[in-house]
Amino acid sequence: MSPQRRDPAIRALLIDAAARILAEGGTAALTTRRLAAETSRSTMAIYTHLGGMERVQHAVRVDGFARLAAAVNAVSCSPDPVADLARVSDVYFSFGLSQPHLYRAMFIDRPVQDDDAGTAAFDRIVKAVRRCIDGQRLPSIEPAMVLMWAAQLWSMRHGIVTMVLSGALPEPQARHVLSDMTLRLLIGYGDDPAAARRSLRHALTPPGAPE
Template identity: 50%
Template sequence: MSPRAADPHIRTLLVEAAARILAEEGPAALTSRRLAIDIGTSTMTVFSRFRNMAELHSAVREEGFSRLNSRIDELPATDDPVADLVATGSVFFASGVDNPHLYRAMFLDPPPEEDALGAGTYERLLDLVRRCLAAGRFTDGQDNLAPVWAAQLWSMRHGMVTMTVSGMLPSEQARFVLDDMTFRLLVGYGDDPAHARESIERGRVHAA
């Protein structure tokens, strides 16, 4: 057996290799033999970590959401809910651009049946929108609009990540567009334009 099979990080190596294969070649190319060759180990090592390729596919999504949520967890909770909302958007964008293969498995490929991994991430966004409403920053709506606005913010962020990882927009240009769209949405939700700009700058600093 290859010496790399004893690597304590072998599971992560397998997940990252699987994400790359899925993104570049599709599910048909994901086999235990291909994985073993890619990371220099044996098929026995693959099956000692995962029962089958379906379980490995799920692990790719789990890893992606785990990394994203860990980065969000590192953000400070401040007394400016709009800045906190912006910071999560910056982290979402950066996480997607930094992990394009994982991002594809998370948001572009069809999820396995009964997979609800993205629900928790969406709920976190929804909670932040409700904080902005409760703080009086979003004055042009009521709580029943919070899910709609969360979906709009999610779609905006997802679109910018997708355009960046596909090569349609350079990263810095996409960040500019993201900030501009965020500003226009915040003002549309009723936030004061000057306060919105201050919170966008503050949120970007917190996410850096």
Template identity: 35%
Template sequence: MPRPRTHDAALRLKLLDRAGELISADGPRALSLRKLAAGAGTSTTAVYSLFGSKPDLVNALFVEGFRRFGERLAAVERSGDAVEDLVRLGVGHRAGAQADPHLYAIMFTRSVPGFEPGPEADEFARAARRPLAEVAAGGVASGQFAAVAPEVITVGAWGLAHGLVSLELAGNLPEEFTAGGAYEQVLRAAASGWLAPAGSGR
């Protein structure tokens, strides 16, 4: 009988999640491949076999984080109303961060000094923003949004969601700010600010 494969996709994901948790909890210096392997119940040989090196592992963390994040945003159902869709994508942004907070910090704060993502990681990061860019461009093209560069709307909406989510994950939101309802209120108010002025002829 053939020997069972132990260095498989399931182990790879387990190692990535564990590596993200180590960095998130104790900083990048905590990411020892030996410690990582022991925590995942495997060997350092398995880590090297799946990732190659510590920098490759960090790059894989970045890729995996944006892969999951991008899939969640791509799955957000569109309503056809640009304001509503910006809000829905903002809610998806928060859900993605809550699902993988240990990866979110690596994706957006570059918590590992000296790390520069490779081309594949950059592509996954761009792909994650694509649904938001499509909604912004569609809103401008249809005349629902004012005639501004869609990228301005995209970056503004992305930055607002990221800022609020980062405050929430760090425990820095005031008690009176209910993360669910107030978060959506803020997103909707900001998205409505891009509406074309009445009587603009668009």
């Protein structure tokens, strides 16, 4: 019998199903039999596309962060770096809400020591902060503080997404909280309050709508 060929569509199907199982039941619920049953695929398909059950959870995490990185990296750069930073924030928030099972599974367990799955997504936030500094919207700071600010912005987004997914905060209120916290952080970092408000309004106003 010839080996199965890897199909990106089947891999995505398995990843999404595994993420749902992990989010709903934790690692104990994720078994070869259940994953095969929920996707109507053979156990061989799981080994072919994900490398066996011992690697499925890691594959879910890596794939999830790859999708998140693709989403935030799709935010184009405009002349207003603060507005771009707000757009990255909004995309992160929307990603978490649109793929709740995958998002939960990405953070469900402590990763292995060499896991750098989240680096690309984090680097996009770092880049957005640096553009605000280079554009003289935020003051020059030590490189370590750039990473600190980016981590604070990520933590804020993650916390709000988690609250919405858990039912602790309604989505409309969460969007308002996210915008307000972003504004307060930017002002705290040194941006002009009026300019920060204009940038956030511009970033979060749908195209064609009056600001």
